[in-house]
Amino acid sequence: xxxxxxxxxxxLWAEIPLFRLVLxxxxxxxxxxxxxxxxxxxxxxxxxxxxxxxxxxxLRKIIPNEVRVACYIVIIATFVVCVEMxxxxxxxxxxxxxxxxxxLIVVNCIILGRAEAFARKNGVLPSIADxxxxxxxxxxxxxxxxxxxxxxxxxTLGLVFGDQVLIGLSFGFLQQAPGAFIAxxxxxxxxxxxxxxx
Amino acid sequence: MNKSxxxxxxxxxxxxxxxxxxxxxxEMTKETIENNILKFKKIPAVADIYQxxxxxxxxxxRLALEENLLAEKRxxxxxxxxxxxxxxxxxxxxxxxxxxxNSGKGFGGDLGVMTGxxxxxxxLVGIGITTLSETPGLGTRVKESIFRNxxxxxxxxxxxxxxxxxxxxDAITGATVSSRAVCQAIxxxxxxxxxxxxxxxxxxxx
Numbered sequence: 001x002x003x004x005x006x007x008x009x010x011x012l013w014a015e016i017p018l019f020r021l022v023l024x025x026x027x028x029x030x031x032x033x034x035x036x037x038x039x040x041x042x043x044x045x046x047x048x049x050x051x052x053x054x055x056x057x058x059l060r061k062i063i064p065n066e067v068r069v070a071c072y073i074v075i076i077a078t079f080v081v082c083v084e085m086x087x088x089x090x091x092x093x094x095x096x097x098x099x100x101x102x103x104l105i106v107v108n109c110i111i112l113g114r115a116e117a118f119a120r121k122n123g124v125l126p127s128i129a130d131x132x133x134x135x136x137x138x139x140x141x142x143x144x145x146x147x148x149x150x151x152x153x154x155x156t157l158g159l160v161f162g163d164q165v166l167i168g169l170s171f172g173f174l175q176q177a178p179g180a181f182i183a184x185x186x187x188x189x190x191x192x193x194x195x196x197x198x
Numbered sequence: 199m200n201k202s203x204x205x206x207x208x209x210x211x212x213x214x215x216x217x218x219x220x221x222x223x224x225e226m227t228k229e230t231i232e233n234n235i236l237k238f239k240k241i242p243a244v245a246d247i248y249q250x251x252x253x254x255x256x257x258x259x260r261l262a263l264e265e266n267l268l269a270e271k272r273x274x275x276x277x278x279x280x281x282x283x284x285x286x287x288x289x290x291x292x293x294x295x296x297x298x299x300n301s302g303k304g305f306g307g308d309l310g311v312m313t314g315x316x317x318x319x320x321x322l323v324g325i326g327i328t329t330l331s332e333t334p335g336l337g338t339r340v341k342e343s344i345f346r347n348x349x350x351x352x353x354x355x356x357x358x359x360x361x362x363x364x365x366x367x368d369a370i371t372g373a374t375v376s377s378r379a380v381c382q383a384i385x386x387x388x389x390x391x392x393x394x395x396x397x398x399x400x401x402x403x404x
Contacts, residue, residue: 059212062208063208064201064204064205064208066201066205067205067208067209070209071208071209071212074209074212074213074216075212075216077216078216078219078220081220081223082219082220082223085220085223085224085227085231086223086227088227088231088234089227089230089231089234090230092234092238093238096238099331172335175334
């Protein structure tokens with residue numbers, strides 16, 4: 001039980017994908033214009049991550065070593081297409097704003113990375129805990145980045161406060177790609193400072 | 199030998215199972231997705247055109263209008279076996295105009311435009327934007343009424359182009375590609391309307 005908790009919590013802080021491993025940057029920079037988009041992307045990636053970790057770990061004794069990456073990709077792609085269809089059917093406006101980045105979860109390096117580095121060497125339960133922890137850590141990071149960019153970039157926080165403008169002064173620059181790099185860079189810097197103090 | 203058989207078997211089996219799963223899920227969600235596209239993309243564009251014909255309305259009336267427009271969906275069977283979707287716009291209860299959707303090549307992918315035609319004359323009554331993935335703040339401005347209004351009450355028969363290409367349409371500053379895409383989509387609709395005008399008229403119940 002103690003190891004399960006350890007596998008789960010490492011993704012939340014010590015190995016939080018975006019800030020510590022600096023993995024999954026493409027969606028992190030592209031879709032985090034709002035809190036809602038960041039959260040939606042994170043939840044979608046978490047679903048895929050848990051599903052693929054579960055299957056890769058359950059099938060780890062059957063899948064031959066030589067074709068393992070091909071098998072993983074088929075498994076991951078299946079989950080991604082599931083997410084894409086479900087999102088289009090039940091969260092249409094979110095799927096519209098995430099656009100191409102939902103299908104692109106297939107090539108998200110966190111997911112293949114966890115399958116290759118963790119799930120294929122560990123049992124089903126630790127793999128689920130690992131996927132869940134990493135996914136939630138990724139979601140938190142994306143939500144934080146999205147919230148900062150939305151609040152400072154357009155002065156709103158649509159998911160919580162609707163259309164209400166919270167800050168009159170806004171830096172539209174943060175809504176664009178260069179602003180995403182700068183916001184992420186500052187967050188990484190802050191995370192490193194906190195990490196050193198420990 | 200044994201090893202390679204296992205490799206082929208496992209990979210094929212995984213692919214087979216995932217294929218079956220996705221096929222099933224596709225069947226399950228297909229209808230909902232189509233309804234969503236109809237409800238959140240096509241109908242609002244038709245409602246925009248409806249409002250340029252019949253005047254604007256309050257937000258509440260607009261909701262009721264979008265609900266009503268769902269019933270104005272018509273299909274026309276084409277010679278090649280495919281179907282063409284169009285909507286009927288009524289003025290004082292009588293079919294007055296129809297709308298056709300086509301898309302042009304925008305900056306961020308296909309840009310879908312719903313174009314309204316007056317049934318009698320074939321004049322353009324207005325346009326509405328359906329799918330849009332242009333640059334925020336630039337290309338997305340084709341949705342604004344100040345740009346869209348250029349296309350209301352245009353006489354039939356002319357090919358539309360932005361001023362840069364020698365036409366008469368004012369492009370949005372910094373979004374020439376998106377403005378061109380809108381013209382391209384409208385021109386396709388004009389062509390389709392011309393070709394099928396007679397059968398559209400009958401199908402719209404006029």
